[in-house]
Amino acid sequence: MIQQIIILLLFIAAALYVGRLVYKSFTAKSGCAKGCGACSTIDFNKIDKQVKAAAGK
Structure with a gap:
C-alpha cells in the first residue's frame, strides 16, 4: 500500500x-x-529609415 502511495x-x-x-x-x-x-532589441526607427532609403533608390 505504501508503495502505491509513493508512486502516486x-x-x-x-x-x-x-x-x-x-x-x-x-x-x-x-x-x-x-x-x-x-x-526588445528591434529598432523600428532604423527599420523605417532602411525601408525609406530602399524605396528612394
Missing part, C-alpha cells in the same frame, strides 16, 4: 512539473510572444 505522489509531481513547463511555454514574457527577449 511521484506521478502527481511529474504531472505538475510537465504542466508547469507547458504553461510557461505558452505565456508571454514582458509583452513578447516568443519570450526570448529578441523583440
Whole structure:
C-alpha cells in the first residue's frame, strides 16, 4: 500500500512539473510572444529609415 502511495505522489509531481513547463511555454514574457527577449532589441526607427532609403533608390 505504501508503495502505491509513493508512486502516486511521484506521478502527481511529474504531472505538475510537465504542466508547469507547458504553461510557461505558452505565456508571454514582458509583452513578447516568443519570450526570448529578441523583440526588445528591434529598432523600428532604423527599420523605417532602411525601408525609406530602399524605396528612394
